[in-house]
Amino acid sequence: MEVRSFVREESGSARRIVWEGLTAGWPICLGYAPIGLAFGVLAQKAGLTPVEIGLMSLIVFAGSAQFIAVSMMSAGASIATIVATTFMVNLRHLLMSSSLAEPLRGSSPKFLTLFAYGLTDESFAVNIIRFREGAWSRYSALTVNHAANLAWFVCTVAGGYGGQFIPAGALGMDYALIAMFLCLLAFQLRGRLYALTGLVAAVAAVLLSLVTPGNSYVIVASLIAATTGFAAKRLQGRKSAA
Amino acid sequence: MIHGSDYLLLLAGMGLVTFLPRWAPLFFLSRLKLPKSLVDWLDFIPVAILSALVAPELFTSGLERHLDLSQPKLWVAIPTLAVGLWTKSLGGTVLFGMFLYWLAGRLL
Numbered sequence: 349m350e351v352r353s354f355v356r357e358e359s360g361s362a363r364r365i366v367w368e369g370l371t372a373g374w375p376i377c378l379g380y381a382p383i384g385l386a387f388g389v390l391a392q393k394a395g396l397t398p399v400e401i402g403l404m405s406l407i408v409f410a411g412s413a414q415f416i417a418v419s420m421m422s423a424g425a426s427i428a429t430i431v432a433t434t435f436m437v438n439l440r441h442l443l444m445s446s447s448l449a450e451p452l453r454g455s456s457p458k459f460l461t462l463f464a465y466g467l468t469d470e471s472f473a474v475n476i477i478r479f480r481e482g483a484w485s486r487y488s489a490l491t492v493n494h495a496a497n498l499a500w501f502v503c504t505v506a507g508g509y510g511g512q513f514i515p516a517g518a519l520g521m522d523y524a525l526i527a528m529f530l531c532l533l534a535f536q537l538r539g540r541l542y543a544l545t546g547l548v549a550a551v552a553a554v555l556l557s558l559v560t561p562g563n564s565y566v567i568v569a570s571l572i573a574a575t576t577g578f579a580a581k582r583l584q585g586r587k588s589a590a
Numbered sequence: 591m592i593h594g595s596d597y598l599l600l601l602a603g604m605g606l607v608t609f610l611p612r613w614a615p616l617f618f619l620s621r622l623k624l625p626k627s628l629v630d631w632l633d634f635i636p637v638a639i640l641s642a643l644v645a646p647e648l649f650t651s652g653l654e655r656h657l658d659l660s661q662p663k664l665w666v667a668i669p670t671l672a673v674g675l676w677t678k679s680l681g682g683t684v685l686f687g688m689f690l691y692w693l694a695g696r697l698l
Contacts, residue, residue, distance in 0.1 A: 375684040395591040403598075407605040417604060421592050431603035435611075442611040443639060447632040449619035460620060464613035469643055474680075476636045520692030526663065527670050527687025529644040534674030534683075536637040549638040550645035557646035558655050569642040570635060577634035578627075 362487075369491025372478060376470040376492070377499035379525035380411075384500050387414055388507015394422045398508035405504040409468070409497055412563065413437045414504075433562075440566045444472040451479035452486055459486070466493025470525065473532040541584070545577030662694040 384405075391401045396418070404414055413434045420430045445467060452460065463486070471493045478484035537543050552572050556565035592600055624632075648667050651658040670687035677683060 372680075375680055378684065400593075400597060404601055404604075407601045408608050410604075410608045413604065413608060417600075421600075427592065427596065427600045427603060430600060431607055434604045435607035438608045439611055440639070441608075442615055443635050445612050445615035446619055447635040449616055450624065450629060450632065452616060453620045455620060457617065460617050461613060464616050465609060467612040467616070469639075473636070473640055520688035520690070520695070523663070523666065523688050523691035524684055526644060526647060526667070527684045527691075528680065529640055530667055530671045530687065531674035531680050531683035533637065533640040533644060534671050535678070535680075536640060537675070542634070542637045545634045546637045546641040549641035550649075553642035553645045554649045554657075557650055558657065565646065566639065566642045570638040573638035573642065574631055574634035577638070578631045581630065 365485045365487045366491050368485070369488035370495055372474055372488065373471070373492035373495045375524065375528045376474060376496045378521070379470065379528055380496065380499045381503050381524075382521040383411060383525070384503025385507035387411070387418075388504045388509070390415065390507075391418045391504070392508040394418050396508065398505050401508040402501060402505045405501045406497075408434070409466070409500060410434070410438055411468070411500070437563055440469075440563070440570070441467055441472075443567065443570055444469070444476075447476065448472065448479075451476075451484075452489075455486060459490070463490055463493060466490070466497050468493075468496065470528070471496050473529060477532055477535050541577050541581050544580055545573045548576045549573035662691065662698055666690045666694055 388398075388401055391404075391414075392398070396404075404417070408414060408417075416433060416437060417430050420433065445464065448463075448467070452463065455463070471489075474492055475484070475489040478489065533546060537546060549569050549572070553565050553569035556569055557563075560568075646655070648661070648664045649659065650656060651661055666687060669690060670683060673686050674680075674683040
């Protein structure tokens with residue numbers, strides 16, 4: 349039914365909607381190239397075949413967790429330990445998934461499931477901005493998710509076949525994802541409260557990353573910062589009401 | 591190294607624990623009418639997450655993380671952020687940042 353209503357409402361523009369998704373998503377694909385290749389090379393050196401690498405990229409689709417898993421496997425960790433670590437590393441997606449609930453309200457269970465599979469730091473960052481700006485079709489958003497997934501799959505498998513032949517740091521590609529996050533952060537600075545929230549998150553994340561192991565600092569710093577922003581907004585509201 | 595059916599078991603486990611946090615809030619919260627205060631709070635989550643993801647990348651380095659303010663990554667970030675604010679173009683900013691980082695690698 350979802351598909352049928354999509355065709356009815358947006359027929360003729362279906363191609364445009366996919367195109368808009370690709371236009372929004374290409375920086376992610378570019379940024380995935382060096383990381384995906386590096387992962388493929390690492391995994392291949394650790395003893396995984398390109399098929400095994402491709403399966404992991406399809407079934408798990410989580411950059412940092414895949415790197416960690418491969419190094420844990422090389423170190424002889426048990427399956428249960430690796431799975432538990434993956435869970436911890438990817439818990440931050442709970443927050444991203446929560447904040448996408450509002451823009452995706454009313455979508456079918458099938459759509460939400462398909463969408464959630466491709467929810468990553470990168471696709472979240474790109475989509476949430478577009479949804480804010482309004483007039484962002486959820487099918488364009490879905491295209492962003494799955495184009496990124498495809499790029500990740502292709503790059504990791506290519507790395508497994510011989511990514512070591514590509515010189516490290518070629519063309520500044522290592523900076524693509526950082527630049528993307530910086531730009532998306534700039535888009536989010538829509539006023540003092542958001543700037544304050546971003547600043548608190550940055551300071552908290554840096555400090556926490558120095559003293560806590562793993563990447564739990566992302567969740568903790570985000571919770572602290574969002575709560576600070578929220579409290580400041582309340583305070584401001586009360587002041588202007590008084 | 592883990593191979594064969596053990597490897598598939600590993601992937602199934604990793605896939606499941608990665609998928610569930612991505613899926614559950616979206617699936618359940620998008621059916622509920624969220625209270626205004628929760629929506630207001632969630633509104634601050636994107637900027638918080640983006641900042642929390644990128645800041646340690648720029649200000650720290652090493653496997654045993656330590657504060658490091660001398661990385662080209664950090665200095666390139668300032669003009670990159672400025673170009674993002676100024677041009678509002680994601681693609682342009684990404685290419686600008688890559689170029690500057692590449693240039694910094696050449697010059698330093």
